[in-house]
Amino acid sequence: MNNTELIDIKSLNYDELCKLTEELGEKKFRAGQLYQWMHQKLVTDFDQCTNLSVSFRDKLKEKCRLTALEPIRVQESKLDGTQKFLFKLCDGNLIESVLMKYKHGNSVCISSQVGCRMGCRFCASTLDGMVRNLTASEMLDQIYRIQAISGERVRNVVVMGSGEPMDNYDNLLKFIELLNDEKGLNISARNLTVSTCGLVPKIKELADCRLQITLAISLHAPNDELRKTMMPIANKYSIEEIMAVCRYYLNQTNRRISFEYSLVKDVNDTPECASQLISLVHGMNCHINLIPVNPIKERDYEQSEKNAIHEFKGRLEKSGVNVTIRREMGRDIDGACGQLRKSYIDNN
Ligand code: SAH
DSSP, X not given: OOGGGSXXXXXXXXXXXXXXXXXXXXXXXXXXXXXXXXXXXXXXXXGGOTTSOHHHHHHHHHHEEOOOOEEEEEEEOTTTOOEEEEEEOTTSOEEEEEEEEETTEEEEEOOSEEEOSSOOTTOSTTTTOEEEEOOHHHHHHHHHXXXXXXXXXXXXXXXXXXXXXXXXXXXXXXXXXXXXXXXXXXXXXXXXXXXXXXXXXXXXXXXXXXXXXXXXXXXXXSSHHHHHHHOGGGGTSOHHHHHHHHHHHHHHHOOOEEEEEEEBTTTXXXXXXXXXXXXXXXXXXXXXXXXXXXXXXTSOOXXXXXXXXXXXXXHHHHTTOOEEEOOOOOGGGTOSTTHHHHHHHHHO
């Protein structure tokens, strides 16, 4: 049996695991023990499950694959303690994740795909296209391994690494279910943010689940014409459709929406852009996160001047818009999405 035909046991929820355990001829309570080994004690090998019989462990090894990401490189920022992890998947693909330490607790930023097919012009993750979706267990294990390696408890999770989570929707939902499970890490939906470039039908589906997740929309431009030059997805869904689905999400969940806006010099940082953005979000319960763009060498986008950034923020504030400038974390360790993976692949 090759590796991909094996059951991805860490992507099963508790009920599915109970069923499998019984199918393997074991008593149901063994599923509870196994679930705890995988999702709370964070084991990487069935042989670490010492209260399970050797014969059960052998059956598990024969039928199942236990996702355990292999850390290839860990970098720590001297500026702010941010740690960036490069992990190898069981098929040799590489992904990256980040641990950020804030006063209010630790946040982990995870990837949802190997590469990305959205093609945003400023983003390093998409330069070589998409290789494949991550499974639920591969999304989870980024958090598990970081917690195990760093010894730090993870409080918040942001799905803002490489990949477009809404392009991997079913696995994303499974991941959320497992992350929330009180028999696992028990990280609640309120402590989870999912960032999307705006796949409107999937946002609608997510809204209908009525989970208490924070939805972050990568807007980056206040009009369709400009957005199309930065993000190919803008050819498919208009800003009007995005704003409509955001209002729907707000109605369904009562959760404030976040908009991400990466500031690019002389592209989207003008006073006119600021006033268009103000009109767009007028009266909406939302928050705007300004991100000074992190330039990548493959593209000619430059970061806005400090003055322009503060002026842009000032204009929004004056109009009563909730706005913050994202603190740049880990600038000295290839902080931006996909940069560490890309530089590792290019140099090895
Ligand atoms: N695909 C999802 C999540 C991944 S990107 C999305 O589009 O939201 C996470 C955030 O970082 C997005 O807002 C993305 O547009 C932004 N981003 C990507 N590369 C960047 C860069 N070089 N500088 C600044 N922001 C960047």
